[in-house]
Amino acid sequence: MNIHEYQSKEVLRSYGVNVPAGKPAFSVDEAVAAAKELGTPVCVVKAQIHAGGRGKAGGVKVAKSLDEVKKYASEILGKVLVTHQTGPEGKKVGRLLIEAGSNIKKEYYLSFVVDRGSAKVVMMGSEEGGMDIEEVAAKTPEKIFKEYIDPAIGLAPFQAQRMAYNMNFPQEVIRKASTMMIQLYNAFVGEDCSLAEINPLVETAEGDVIALDAKLNFDDSALFRHPNIEAYRDETEEDPKELWAAREHLNYVNLGGDVACMVNGAGLAMATVDILKFHGGNPANFLDVGGDSEPEKIAKAFEIMLDGGQSKGIFVNIFGGINRCDNIANGILKAAEILAKEKGTDGMPVPVLVRLEGTKAQEGREILKSSPIKNVFMTPNMDEGAKKIVELVNQAKA
Numbered sequence: 001m002n003i004h005e006y007q008s009k010e011v012l013r014s015y016g017v018n019v020p021a022g023k024p025a026f027s028v029d030e031a032v033a034a035a036k037e038l039g040t041p042v043c044v045v046k047a048q049i050h051a052g053g054r055g056k057a058g059g060v061k062v063a064k065s066l067d068e069v070k071k072y073a074s075e076i077l078g079k080v081l082v083t084h085q086t087g088p089e090g091k092k093v094g095r096l097l098i099e100a101g102s103n104i105k106k107e108y109y110l111s112f113v114v115d116r117g118s119a120k121v122v123m124m125g126s127e128e129g130g131m132d133i134e135e136v137a138a139k140t141p142e143k144i145f146k147e148y149i150d151p152a153i154g155l156a157p158f159q160a161q162r163m164a165y166n167m168n169f170p171q172e173v174i175r176k177a178s179t180m181m182i183q184l185y186n187a188f189v190g191e192d193c194s195l196a197e198i199n200p201l202v203e204t205a206e207g208d209v210i211a212l213d214a215k216l217n218f219d220d221s222a223l224f225r226h227p228n229i230e231a232y233r234d235e236t237e238e239d240p241k242e243l244w245a246a247r248e249h250l251n252y253v254n255l256g257g258d259v260a261c262m263v264n265g266a267g268l269a270m271a272t273v274d275i276l277k278f279h280g281g282n283p284a285n286f287l288d289v290g291g292d293s294e295p296e297k298i299a300k301a302f303e304i305m306l307d308g309g310q311s312k313g314i315f316v317n318i319f320g321g322i323n324r325c326d327n328i329a330n331g332i333l334k335a336a337e338i339l340a341k342e343k344g345t346d347g348m349p350v351p352v353l354v355r356l357e358g359t360k361a362q363e364g365r366e367i368l369k370s371s372p373i374k375n376v377f378m379t380p381n382m383d384e385g386a387k388k389i390v391e392l393v394n395q396a397k398a
């Protein structure tokens, strides 16, 4: 799960991390009131969206008076911001962060991620902050330093100090910088983060070290133990289909294409996405129905996949283990019934190709074969099935 910058800063502040004073604002009036309350000579008006690169896209503005705060707030609120992280459709700004302006001397980069290779949290730092770190990694990788953190020991002070020296912090602020690294690591572990990125981490002219931007991502599987983080969820930033699927306890990820797939098991679901791609298809989603095969749930999955006309065909790829192919077949029939009622279609509105293997596969196939339902086809195996559904979708588009 992703949260906004102002929320990340609230979390970090509770771990002692030095962040600028600031307040969120949902309207221009609130923005002006927040700036008045801050009372600093310089304020920064920052668009709050779940994406970075806002500065370059005009979503971060320095205001030197309340009039400027008003001007920038009205310009940015409601605007669709297109940054290199939003995709071409951009994201609409619904909230702002009004924060105290910092007197920046130098911008650094610092982040923490879980490194799968070493099964440790890795801290990465560079003195090339503020700009795209991807560019630094590509052009001057020697300027990015790493510290692998032993989970049993935590971030050792010597590692934090070594990083601060590697990042070329001046002597006077080494201690402040390394202390902040330890506070950030504590926040990362304490809140079950999957990513914490401070870009830029700044050194100010007054000799302070401040986290000027903050991006935190959280491990969804650990959210149950962080109701405080769950409460930060901003549904307007999330894919409506994914939210709907989550409410139905379905593991669904929208992939933007037009060949939908419904699979049991995450591994098979990924393999299915791969094989659709291999045959030239454009997967609409990843969907793992797991061990669940109650017809009502399968029907719900169909409704979600077909919603909004995104999917031009559906590949059902089931290897029955705990779930049963006869239940899946009944679910498909139930879905067709619901859709027929809702949309007045005769059978499935798009071609559905079904591969059933494993528990009660024969029974499942019989159920589908003996039903008069239209637009549902069987396939003997996964490869054939993927090829066929891509063909059918391409025909439908032609």
Ligand code: ADP
Residues within 6 Å of the ligand: 020, 044, 051, 052, 053, 054, 055, 056, 060, 099, 100, 101, 102, 103, 104, 107, 130, 199, 200, 212, 213, 214
């Ligand atoms: P993004 O990464 O989405 O572009 P940032 O929060 O990093 O957004 O802001 C972009 C730039 O704006 C920063 O690199 C910094 O130079 C400037 N900036 C951001 N917040 C402040 C602040 N509170 N005071 C002064 N400058 C700021």
Ligand code: MG
Residues within 6 Å of the ligand: 052, 053, 199, 200, 213
């Ligand atoms: Mg940034």
